[in-house]
Amino acid sequence: MRISRRLALTLPAAALALTIGAVQAQEPMKIKIGTEGAYPPFNNLTADNTLEGFDIDIAKALCEEMKAECEFVTQDWEGIIPALQAGKFDAIIASMSITEERKKQVDFTNKYYNTPPALVVPKDSDIAGTSPEDLKDKTIGAQGATTHATFAEASFPDSDVKVYPTAEEYKLDMVNGRLDAVIDDVIVLQEFLDTEDGACCKILGTLKPDEAVYGPGIGIAIRQGEDELREKFNAAIAAIRENGTYEEINKKYFEFDVYGD
Structure with missing residues (x-):
């Protein structure tokens, strides 16, 4: 972000602060999403290194709803929670069940699907x-x-x-x-x-x-204490359920609603 030196010298301090804030507000949130890439049809890495699947499409829809720039990172399943904790990415969207044992290590959003x-x-x-x-x-x-x-x-x-x-x-x-x-x-x-x-x-x-x-379903895992990010995801999950985006993605992959009761 750059604000010209002349503008900085001529604007009152309060006005300058508002200008900086307005510029910063326009910058989209950036989120790195970890996924396995080996669990079709939910997440899968193709031969040409393209990620595809229900998890991936849901993640993209949530990022669009949040007006966030999202980048995907693939990670072996057994190391996916430690990689989140180490800051390799900001959220796990990889068909992870919300369990009490995992909640000792990470926080979860509300579910985004639940199948038997x-x-x-x-x-x-x-x-x-x-x-x-x-x-x-x-x-x-x-x-x-x-x-x-x-x-x-x-x-x-x-x-x-x-x-x-x-x-x-x-x-x-x-x-x-x-x-x-x-x-x-x-x-x-x-x-x-x-x-x-x-x-x-x-x-x-x-x-x-x-x-x-199994817990109540499949959720998005984030680092413990990152309540703002969790609530942004929760609001986005509710929004895509409401506006028909979730249904559209669901129909691409399945013949029934995988959200569950």
Whole structure:
């Protein structure tokens, strides 16, 4: 920002302060957003390094609503909260569940979607249902450091829960017959089944999410104490729900409202 020396010399102090304030007010807020880029259809990094998905479109809509300039930063899932705390970015928009455990480390906005978990098994599987008895002595794959892995470990105590750094890695083991089942968000699993590799498998059923594990839904994580940024995001979430932008993005990806009850 530059104000000419002549203007500074001729304007009264109060008028100069107002002029500086007006110039500063025109400068858009700048926000760096962290996302994984490996969780389609919510966030995915394409071969040409383009980020796409529901999380990404929602983030862009929120930034537009806030009149903010936003920059995306990709980050491995397991290190995404430490990277936020270290200042690598200002917010995480990456399908992160609002949980009490995570709230010890970060603050969350209100939810921006909420969909149930599900189990996928091979098409020729003899697993008949989704109960702990049905999955007894079976190996279940899940992405590590996720609510799905936590839920599987708590809900299927007699199963072997195997965790992976990314969803792509558990999918690969599923395709190659090294897992009896995998657990994840139902939409993520359906996206997998719609691919050539996913033709191996089927959805066994959805699961009732335990709110003690999953929380009230998916939110935006920010550093603790940054209340102003959190409330700006909350206002923007409410606005895009109200003005139809959310519905438009939702219809691009899904056949039902993923916001949930």
